[in-house]
Structure formats: structure tokens, C-alpha cells
Amino acid sequence: MTKILIIEDDLTTQKLLLKILQEEGFEAIAASKGQTGIQLARAHEPDIIICDVMMPEVNGYDVLNEIRSDTSTADIPFIFLTALSDHQDRRHGMEMGADDYLTKPIKRTELLNAISVRLAKRSAMTQPYIDEMRRAAQNLATMAYYDPLTHLPNRITFHHRLQACLERQPDSVVVLYLGFDELVPIPNFSDPTLIHQVIQAMAQQLARLFGQDGCIARVGERELCLFVQDVSGRSAIAEMTHQVLAVMQEPCSIDGHCLQVQTNIGLVVFPEHGNTASELLEKATIAMQYSKTQAPNQFQFYSDKAxxxxxEQQLIYNTLNYALERQQLCLYFQPQVHLITGRIIGAEAFLRWQHPELGLLNPQRFLDAAESTGMIVPIGDWVIQTACQQAALWRSLYQLPIRVAVNLSMRQFMQPNLAHKIVEIAERAGLPPEFLMLELKENTLTSNVEFATINLRQLEAAGVRVAVDNFGTGFSSLRQLRRLRVNLLKIDRSFVHQVMINEDDAAIAKAIVAMAHALQIKVVAEGVETEEQAQFLRQCGCYAMQGYLYSEPMPQANFQELLTSDRRLLTLSSKT
Incomplete structure (x- = not known):
């Protein structure tokens, strides 16, 4: 309701004005003195002020001056009310900031017209600002509850909707938390514009799959979340999630490129995993993050174990940087034994981390963290240096030509000037380079054959030996092996384990040894656990073995005791 302030010392005129205004539906307040009128104006901030000019003590001009000097009332339309007809007085009032003049006696039509004109002008001036403020408020509301780039509901909206759904006590609700990673064929999935487009495309795929049944929201930079009601039973949920993964793996077209994204999904179920939206979202996030540690394009139900x-994985990430400087890393060694003489001819170095909270960790527990943080290179350098120092010590103590083998990751192998660096480390440790064996996975060598060939030739020229680890599980061809000119093949333990009971694995093992002999490459079998396996491999012409039949990986002190107690070991065939 429009509020009008009347400042008039003549009570008859004041009552007349109040009566007219109230009859027209205005809210009218009045003051009989100028100072009282100023106080009411500041307290109520009326839409219009109608003020008499001639009043005792504080006249109309004084009131106008006070009104215009106060920022809270400066913009209020001000109409003078006077019995004077002198144009000079009118001009003076207008120059001070009055908006209009009304002459006594007041006529109803003149009063209402003056009010109407002032209100219309004020509205015309303030409406654009009001509209802009309304738009700004709407934008803020949108930003608070929707992702500004994809226009999808955000985490806050999803939380509200999920909680509202749970309060209706449905039989079951499944929350799917989707995380997206590597974009094929674009390995560096980091361009913000591309990320937004991919997320929007994935959301559209989900909307086509679930229609109105699921609330889909963007809850992170590369994360979507949705919930679905009335899907019960692990098998039904798993089937639904497999459908989601299949849809997510379909190529999407963005800016003319056909792209494919890797997806991991965390699953929680109401009421099994929680009764509130906050609890379900937290556990769904954990399940998704755990799924990422397993393999791409997989899903994982929440569990306490996960x-x-x-x-533990997060603890490993947070503390890995200190492992080197705090000397928490150590090496274990597994003997490599000649299959004819039974003599130790080498040792493979295995990395271990004596974690202060988690105990002794195998590399499978922390190598992914080392790769993703870049620590794999300094840790790898430490492994090579420590292994070389240990092998040099064994050579000086026992005068044995023991070669030490060290695993090299793809990132380590791709380093520029690798051969120079390796030789420098070995020579600094006092070990001739020919007594160092670098073990590489097949995919490390075959991912970039041209680069691998260059590196291998440089290593060969420096005297460093190279072995292909886990041979038979990759895609190396005979032609590639001849070109790469490696020194040794290691038959993967998966074949060795089955050679006595699986004809195919036995045939593969024989073929690998025969192929290696044709290329003048020696063969070592991994994972040998029984005398029968060792005898089979010896008959095939395998050069050496390593495995629990002879010894598990052991600390360097134990390995040294082994060398001290029996420098020339009995042949395997004569063991009892």
C-alpha cells in the first residue's frame, strides 16, 4: 500500500487531506510540526511527502532541506502545500528540490492528480533498478542451486531432492555416484570447456536412460550423481549399473571429435547404507573413489572394507613424499638360480616400504601413488642405486659374478639420456654396468618401438643388460624381439604355474624357450614352486629360475647369509 506523509499545522486541512487519501486507499500518516514530520519521514520512508510551507519554528523549506540531505529520504517525491501564490516562492521551493506545488484550498482532483504524477515518475525511475535487482536475485538463486555452465542441478539441489525423497519412506533408493577420468583419444582430460561439454553429454545420456525416474545432478567438476527409486536386490542394481556403464562408454561427438570417457560408479542403497542424504552421499563418494583404485569402467557398492x-590409500598418498627422506624404503632380494648347476647367478630386487602406521608394504600398495605423484622416478633412482651398491658389496665379499635385476617403469624408461644416467648410478656405486639387469614390461617396449629401440641400443652400448618381464602376457612379436635385441626373457608365472597340468601352458612355455634360443636370448622362469616344474623347465632348456621352490624374496642380510653359508649351491636335482 502506498504510504503518504502529511505535514500540516492547520488541523482542519490536515483532517481533510487524511480523509481524502484514506478514501482513495492510501495509507496516510500526519504530523502537525515540521520537526515531527522529519522524524516520521526517517522512520517510515513514505512514498510521497505533502508539506505546508508556512509553519512555526521549522517551516516547509527547512523540512525539505533536511529531507534532501538525508540519503534514506532524499529520493522521496516532495509536494509543497501553500496559500501563497507568489511565483517567486514557487521558484525558490522548486530550486530547493520540491517536485510540485498545490495551492490551498485543496481540490480533490488536483491532489490526486499530483500524487498520481509523482508516483508514476518515481516508478519509471526506480522500476529498471527493481527489475535488475530481481534478475540478480534470480541469478543468485540459480547459481546457488544449479551448475552455471551445464545448468544441471548442483550438489545442494541434489541433496535437498534426495532428502525429500527419503522422507517419503520409499521401499528403496539407489544412489549412483559417477566419476569420469581419462578421455580417449585425448589423454590430457583437463580443458575446462571440454570437461563441461563431456559432463553435459554424459548427463544427456543418463536422462535418455532414466527419463523422469532419476534426478541427475553435477556434484563435482568431473562427477555426476543420480538416484533411482524402487530398484531392489543387488543383482537388479548391478544389472542397471552395467547398463549405465555401457551407455557411458558409448562414444560421444563433441566439436567434431568422437570421444570416449572412462567411468567409475559408486553405489549406495537406502536404507541399507544410511537414512539421510548426507550419509548416502558421503558413502557413495567413498565407493566411487575406491572403484577408481581398482580399474576403469567399474562399479563398487559401499562397504566398510572399501x-x-x-x-589407507589416502594415507599412502599423503605420506609417500616422506618415504625417501625418512629412509623408510628398503629392498628385498630373490635369488635367481641356474637350472643346471643350482648356483645363484643373480638376484631380483623387490621394493618394500616400512610404513610407520601400515607396516611393511609391497609395491602393489603404493606404486600407483608413486606414478600419479611423479615420485616413481626418484624412488626408481634410489632402487637402482641401492641395488647396485648391494651387488657391488656381494662381488667384493664373495668374488661371484652375481647380476642384480631391477624393474623399470614406463615413465622411468621414457626418460631422456636414460643410459647415461643408469651408467652413472652404477659406476658411482662401484658396480660394472654389465652386472645390472633392467627388467621391462612388454607394453613398455612395444608402446613406442622407435624410442625403445634407441634407448635399448644406448643401454647395450653402455653394457647394461635388459630383460623382458612377464613375457607371454603382452603382444611382442618375433620380429619386434629381434629388432629390440634384449638379453633375457622371463616367462610369466601364470604359465609356469600350470605347466604340469595344462597342455596349452606347457606348449607356450616350450615355444618361448625355443624362440628365445633361436634369437640367442636366455630365459628365466618366474614363480617356480615345485621340483616337477623345475625339472620340466630344465628339460625345455630354460636357463634359470626364481621362485618359492628355492626362496622367497628376503632382506639383504638374509640373502648375504645365504651366500655365506653355501657359495656353490647343490643342484636342484640332488636336493632331498
């Missing part, structure tokens, strides 16, 4: 393992 949360514990994820917490």
Missing part, C-alpha cells in the same frame, strides 16, 4: 582401504 572405506578402510580407501583411507
Amino acid at each position: 572405506e578402510q582401504l580407501l583411507a
Whole structure:
């Protein structure tokens, strides 16, 4: 309701004005003195002020001056009311900032017209600002509850909708938390514009799959979340999630490119995993993050075990940087034994981390963290240096030509000037380079054959030996092996384990040894656990073995005791 302030010392005129205004539906307040009128104006901030000019003590001009000097009332339309007809007085009032003049006695039509004109002008002046403020408020509301780039509901909106759904007590609700990673064929999935487009495309795929049944929201830079009601039973949920993964793996077209994204999904179920939206979202996030540690394009139901393992993984990430400087890393060594003489001819170095909270960790627990943080290179350098120092010590103590083998990751192998660096480390440790064996996975060598060939030739020229680890599980061809000119093949333990009971594995093992002999490459079998396996491999012409039949990986002190106690070991065939 429009509020009008009347400042008039003549009570008859004041009552007349109040009566007219109230009859027209205005809210009218009045003051009989100028100072009282100023106070009411500041307290109520009326839409219009109608003020008499001639009043005792504080006249109309004084009131106008006070009104215009106060920022809270400066813009209020001000109409003078006077019995004077002198144009000079009118001009003076207008120059001070009055908006209009009304002459006594007041006529109803003149009063209402003056009010109407002032209100219309004020509205015309303030409406654009009001509209802009309204738009700004709407934009803020949108930003608070929707992702500004994809226009999808955000985490806050999803939380509200999920909680509202749970309060209706449905039989079951499944929350799917989707995380997206590597974009094929674009390995560096980091361009913000591309990320937004991919997320929007994935959301559209989900909308086509679920229609109105699921609330889909963007809850992170590369994360979507949705919930679906009335899907019960692990098998039904798993089937639904497999459909989601299949849809997510379909190529999407963005800016003329055909792209494919890797997806991991965390699953929680109401009421099994929680009764509130906050609890379900937290556990769905944990399940998704744990799924990422397993393999791409997989899903994982929340479990206490998954949360514990994820917490351990996070602890590993947070403390790995200190492992080197605090001397928490160590090496274990597994003997490599000649299959004819039974003599130790080498040792493979295995990395271990004596974690202050988690105990002794195998590399499978922390190598992914080392790769993703870049620590794999300094840790790898430490492994090579420590292994070389140990082999040099064994050579000086026992005068044995023991070669030490060290695993090299793809990132380490791709380093420029690798051969120079390796030789420098070995010579600094006092070990001739020919007594160092670098073990590489097949895919490390075959991912970039041209680069691998160059590096291998440089290593060969420096005297460093190279072995292909886990041979038979990759895609190396005979032609590639001849070109790469490696020194040794290691038959993967998966074939060795089955040679006595699986004809195919036995045939593969024989073929690998025969192929290697044709290329003048020696063969070592990994994972040998029984005398029968060792005898089979010896008959095939395999050069050496390593495995639990002879010894598990052991600390360097134990390995040294082994060398001290029996420098020339009995042949395997004569063991009892």
C-alpha cells in the first residue's frame, strides 16, 4: 500500500487531506510540526511527502532541506502545500528540490492528480533498478542451486531432492555416484570447456536412460550423481549399473571429435547404507573413489572394507613424499638360480616400504601413488642405486659374478639420456654396468618401438643388460624381439604355474624357450614352486629360475647369509 506523509499545522486541512487519501486507499500518516514530520519521514520512508510551507519554528523549506540531505529520504517525491501564490516562492521551493506545488484550498482532483504524477515518475525511475535487482536475485538463486555452465542441478539441489525423497519412506533408493577420468583419444582430460561439454553429454545420456525416474545432478567438476527409486536386490542394481556403464562408454561427438570417457560408479542403497542424504552421499563418494583404485569402467557398492582401504590409500598418498627422506624404503632380494648347476647367478630386487602406521608394504600398495605423484622416478633412482651398491658389496665379499635385476617403469624408461644416467648410478656405486639387469614390461617396449629401440641400443652400448618381464602376457612379436635385441626373457608365472597340468601352458612355455634360443636370448622362469616344474623347465632348456621352490624374496642380510653359508649351491636335482 502506498504510504503518504502529511505535514500540516492547520488541523482542519490536515483532517481533510487524511480523509481524502484514506478514501482513495492510501495509507496516510500526519504530523502537525515540521520537526515531527522529519522524524516520521526517517522512520517510515513514505512514498510521497505533502508539506505546508508556512509553519512555526521549522517551516516547509527547512523540512525539505533536511529531507534532501538525508540519503534514506532524499529520493522521496516532495509536494509543497501553500496559500501563497507568489511565483517567486514557487521558484525558490522548486530550486530547493520540491517536485510540485498545490495551492490551498485543496481540490480533490488536483491532489490526486499530483500524487498520481509523482508516483508514476518515481516508478519509471526506480522500476529498471527493481527489475535488475530481481534478475540478480534470480541469478543468485540459480547459481546457488544449479551448475552455471551445464545448468544441471548442483550438489545442494541434489541433496535437498534426495532428502525429500527419503522422507517419503520409499521401499528403496539407489544412489549412483559417477566419476569420469581419462578421455580417449585425448589423454590430457583437463580443458575446462571440454570437461563441461563431456559432463553435459554424459548427463544427456543418463536422462535418455532414466527419463523422469532419476534426478541427475553435477556434484563435482568431473562427477555426476543420480538416484533411482524402487530398484531392489543387488543383482537388479548391478544389472542397471552395467547398463549405465555401457551407455557411458558409448562414444560421444563433441566439436567434431568422437570421444570416449572412462567411468567409475559408486553405489549406495537406502536404507541399507544410511537414512539421510548426507550419509548416502558421503558413502557413495567413498565407493566411487575406491572403484577408481581398482580399474576403469567399474562399479563398487559401499562397504566398510572399501572405506578402510580407501583411507589407507589416502594415507599412502599423503605420506609417500616422506618415504625417501625418512629412509623408510628398503629392498628385498630373490635369488635367481641356474637350472643346471643350482648356483645363484643373480638376484631380483623387490621394493618394500616400512610404513610407520601400515607396516611393511609391497609395491602393489603404493606404486600407483608413486606414478600419479611423479615420485616413481626418484624412488626408481634410489632402487637402482641401492641395488647396485648391494651387488657391488656381494662381488667384493664373495668374488661371484652375481647380476642384480631391477624393474623399470614406463615413465622411468621414457626418460631422456636414460643410459647415461643408469651408467652413472652404477659406476658411482662401484658396480660394472654389465652386472645390472633392467627388467621391462612388454607394453613398455612395444608402446613406442622407435624410442625403445634407441634407448635399448644406448643401454647395450653402455653394457647394461635388459630383460623382458612377464613375457607371454603382452603382444611382442618375433620380429619386434629381434629388432629390440634384449638379453633375457622371463616367462610369466601364470604359465609356469600350470605347466604340469595344462597342455596349452606347457606348449607356450616350450615355444618361448625355443624362440628365445633361436634369437640367442636366455630365459628365466618366474614363480617356480615345485621340483616337477623345475625339472620340466630344465628339460625345455630354460636357463634359470626364481621362485618359492628355492626362496622367497628376503632382506639383504638374509640373502648375504645365504651366500655365506653355501657359495656353490647343490643342484636342484640332488636336493632331498
